Amino acid sequence: MNKLLIVGTVAFDAIETPFGKTDKILGGAATYIGLSAANFSNVDSAIVSVVGEDFPQEYLDLLTKRNVDISGLEIVKGGKTFFWSGKYHNDMNSRDTLDTQLNVLETFNPVVPENYKDADVVMLGNLHPLVQLSVIEQMTEKPKLVVLDTMNFWMEAPFMDDLKKVIKKIDVITINDEEARLLSGEYSLVKAARVIAEMGPKYVVIKKGEHGALLFNEDKAFFAPALPLEEVFDPTGAGDTFAGGFSGYIASTGDVSFNNMKNAIVHGSNLASFCVEKFGTERMLSLSKDEVSSRLAQFRELTQFDFELA
Amino acid sequence: MNKLLIVGTVAFDAIETPFGKTDKILGGAATYIGLSAANFSNVDSAIVSVVGEDFPQEYLDLLTKRNVDISGLEIVKGGKTFFWSGKYHNDMNSRDTLDTQLNVLETFNPVVPENYKDADVVMLGNLHPLVQLSVIEQMTEKPKLVVLDTMNFWMEAPFMDDLKKVIKKIDVITINDEEARLLSGEYSLVKAARVIAEMGPKYVVIKKGEHGALLFNEDKAFFAPALPLEEVFDPTGAGDTFAGGFSGYIASTGDVSFNNMKNAIVHGSNLASFCVEKFGTERMLSLSKDEVSSRLAQFRELTQFDFELA
Numbered sequence: 330m331n332k333l334l335i336v337g338t339v340a341f342d343a344i345e346t347p348f349g350k351t352d353k354i355l356g357g358a359a360t361y362i363g364l365s366a367a368n369f370s371n372v373d374s375a376i377v378s379v380v381g382e383d384f385p386q387e388y389l390d391l392l393t394k395r396n397v398d399i400s401g402l403e404i405v406k407g408g409k410t411f412f413w414s415g416k417y418h419n420d421m422n423s424r425d426t427l428d429t430q431l432n433v434l435e436t437f438n439p440v441v442p443e444n445y446k447d448a449d450v451v452m453l454g455n456l457h458p459l460v461q462l463s464v465i466e467q468m469t470e471k472p473k474l475v476v477l478d479t480m481n482f483w484m485e486a487p488f489m490d491d492l493k494k495v496i497k498k499i500d501v502i503t504i505n506d507e508e509a510r511l512l513s514g515e516y517s518l519v520k521a522a523r524v525i526a527e528m529g530p531k532y533v534v535i536k537k538g539e540h541g542a543l544l545f546n547e548d549k550a551f552f553a554p555a556l557p558l559e560e561v562f563d564p565t566g567a568g569d570t571f572a573g574g575f576s577g578y579i580a581s582t583g584d585v586s587f588n589n590m591k592n593a594i595v596h597g598s599n600l601a602s603f604c605v606e607k608f609g610t611e612r613m614l615s616l617s618k619d620e621v622s623s624r625l626a627q628f629r630e631l632t633q634f635d636f637e638l639a
Numbered sequence: 640m641n642k643l644l645i646v647g648t649v650a651f652d653a654i655e656t657p658f659g660k661t662d663k664i665l666g667g668a669a670t671y672i673g674l675s676a677a678n679f680s681n682v683d684s685a686i687v688s689v690v691g692e693d694f695p696q697e698y699l700d701l702l703t704k705r706n707v708d709i710s711g712l713e714i715v716k717g718g719k720t721f722f723w724s725g726k727y728h729n730d731m732n733s734r735d736t737l738d739t740q741l742n743v744l745e746t747f748n749p750v751v752p753e754n755y756k757d758a759d760v761v762m763l764g765n766l767h768p769l770v771q772l773s774v775i776e777q778m779t780e781k782p783k784l785v786v787l788d789t790m791n792f793w794m795e796a797p798f799m800d801d802l803k804k805v806i807k808k809i810d811v812i813t814i815n816d817e818e819a820r821l822l823s824g825e826y827s828l829v830k831a832a833r834v835i836a837e838m839g840p841k842y843v844v845i846k847k848g849e850h851g852a853l854l855f856n857e858d859k860a861f862f863a864p865a866l867p868l869e870e871v872f873d874p875t876g877a878g879d880t881f882a883g884g885f886s887g888y889i890a891s892t893g894d895v896s897f898n899n900m901k902n903a904i905v906h907g908s909n910l911a912s913f914c915v916e917k918f919g920t921e922r923m924l925s926l927s928k929d930e931v932s933s934r935l936a937q938f939r940e941l942t943q944f945d946f947e948l949a
Contacts, residue, residue, distance in 0.1 A: 398732060400666060420826075516730075519869045542851040552864040552941050559829045592946040631862050632942055636902040 333580040335372040337454020343414040358454030361566035365573025367395035369581035377401035381408035408433040441467040452576035458491040497529040556602040574600035643684040653724040671876035675883025677705035679891035687711035691718035718743040760778035762886035767803040797819020807839040823851030866912040884910035
């Protein structure tokens with residue numbers, strides 16, 4: 330068994346899309362990453378995070394039922410869980426944040442469980458860069474792969490220097506196209522990836538939402554499209570589900586070669602294509618092995634061709 | 640030898656991008672399609688179009704030198720060539736038309752050369768739908784494949800009915816995402832493709848510029864990305880170069896199966912990736928066979944993966 334350590338938020342979300350709106354539902358980067366990574370065999374995974382006393386036991390059970398270890402998930406007595414609320418525009422590609430209540434996240438001090446300090450893969454979900462850094466520093470053995478997800482919020486003062494510190498210590502960064510441009514100061518994604526790689530990570534993954542995802546490593550590039558869907562119902566968590574699929578597949582195979590990262594990108598995109606079909610985590614919670622493999626076959630049909638080079 | 644009949648504008652363009660601007664240079668849909676299709680062996684191609692007496696012999700020579708038959712290219716005595724001028728915005732994804740002078744195009748009456756009335760593949764570049772229709776009606780044998788490119792301008796009154804007439808008679812339509820949405824009234828491209836297929840064409844190609852191209856046929860879909868480039872210098876003609884690569888490859892192979900259309904999409908995307916590297920037709924005119932094959936190999940690296948389905 331290989332070990333995957335996941336760090337990120339476990340949260341309440343309230344979401345509004347053109348298709349409807351939800352009350353507080355289960356959300357958070359670590360939640361989506363964990364549910365996504367749970368689709369792979371040969372992986373033991375654990376979440377390091379924090380919630381308040383208001384967090385329902387049934388949500389915790391959803392994770393443990395899927396063999397996600399939550400011994401590193403701190404429950405703060407009398408504390409309130411992190412809450413995010415957002416509204417998507419009609420094109421589903423942009424959204425407004427309506428409310429953010431950090432609550433227990435404000436004083437979060439992550440503690441990596443003893444038996445995950447030698448994890449093979451570390452997946453750092455979007456969080457304060459110093460929290461991400463603290464997790465890396467607690468590892469007693471150098472992981473095969475450290476993957477970091479982050480966002481534009483940390484790419485400005487006063488956080489940018491902290492972000493640069495953690496970026497220096499990771500192997501793979503996953504960000505969206507707008508963030509890649511912000512972080513690098515380059516509009517061309519090819520140039521942006523090169524600038525970001527010089528900051529530390531050998532592998533740069535640029536997520537383009539409905540336009541797919543790019544993986545860069547030195548002079549090599551790989552691209553996987555998003556599966557064309559009849560309807561995108563709610564994009565919340567798609568990026569984290571992608572990251573969970575990517576890191577879960579790498580942990581499951583134990584292979585960090587560029588060729589295997591291509592496969593990981595495809596598995597990540599495949600899982601993300603389910604996530605957006607319903608509100609929040611709903612679709613990920615009902616996902617079957619057969620659905621996952623049959624959509625992987627669709628991905629193959631969508632992207633693979635065969636002709637002789639002239 | 641298979642025959643490819645190309646119909647479309649041969650024109651003067653004046654282009655402005657963030658990288659610079661040009662005086663009147665060689666342009667037009669049929670020009671780009673012809674130069675792109677000229678990269679395939681086993682194809683005889685001919686252009687049906689019209690220019691004025693002001694059109695330089697050296698531009699005509701560029702086509703004939705590449706074995707493009709221009710006996711169907713009418714030169715109107717005393718007439719002036721179609722002129723288009725446009726300016727691209729900083730993101731290169733949108734542009735303003737600064738000037739359009741139809742000139743000889745206003746009274747264009749296409750005449751298909753006798754020896755191309757049995758062409759295997761007909762590529763109808765963007766033009767008035769009734770001009771496109773007139774070409775189809777001149778064919779004495781049903782072509783293996785009729786491909787139509789068009790634009791938003793024809794999707795509104797008073798042209799929409801004419802466009803629907805020609806769409807009914809073709810096999811493949813190539814339009815961009817915005818046009819697919821306009822033509823179908825559907826935002827989701829999957830749904831848009833289905834609606835458009837009901838109008839006539841079995842195959843719907845949706846071009847997404849830097850975000851690649853989608854091919855739909857019944858329940859099947861295929862996607863090819865645009866090659867990630869350091870710099871897009873001038874997008875003019877990229878869509879026509881794509882169409883020329885697509886139709887040229889189909890004509891070259893004589894195979895209209897869905898699997899071969901996937902290959903055609905890849906070849907079209909590959910050739911379009913060169914077109915945008917310089918102003919106008921400049922890059923297409925300097926293109927070597929080796930450059931084309933080596934970039935095809937890059938395309939393969941970019942998109943092909945290999946893992947066993949679980």
